Amino acid sequence: MAISARAAAPSVDPVLVEALGPEAESLPPALAARVREALIHAPAPSANAPESAFFDALARCRAPASSMGGIWRARRVNAGIEYALAAVDQALAGVSGVAEILAAAESARLEDGIEQHLSPNLVDRLHNALGSLSRHARDELERARVALADGGAA
Helix, strand or coil, X not given: CCCCHHHHCCCCXXXXXXXXXXXXXXXXXXXXXXXXXXXXXXXXXXXXXXCCHHHHHHHHCCCCCCCCCHHHHHCCECHHHHHHHHHHHHHHHHHHHHHHHHHHHHHHHHHHCCCCCCCHHHHHHHHHHHHHHHHHXXXXXXXXXXXXXXXCEC
């Protein structure tokens, strides 16, 4: 008895799909399990509760998706440069995502009130992540620049 390709494909948890939409498919399994547990154990929102400005602000500031490094495989550069440029692309996608979260959180803090905001500790960690991702992107870009200067194009 043959198994159809559709049946063999891993299914995405409907709880995650409802909460995250199509992005739920791209979550690593361990993260998907943790998000699912958090969603299941989160208190149900009150029917009268106003929507948080966080998600409205986050939806407004969505930047176009990066290539996440994929476009560099099609370029005529050596593997080292390809890797460096893909790492830059991925790091900058991370910078964009963290910056969007911080901007949405600040918007929500201003619109929803002081009781609904990210903790100062989390904001500090997000700012540290921005700095680390930015430094990583800068270092990888420098690596690619040096490799190109040394004749790295294929």
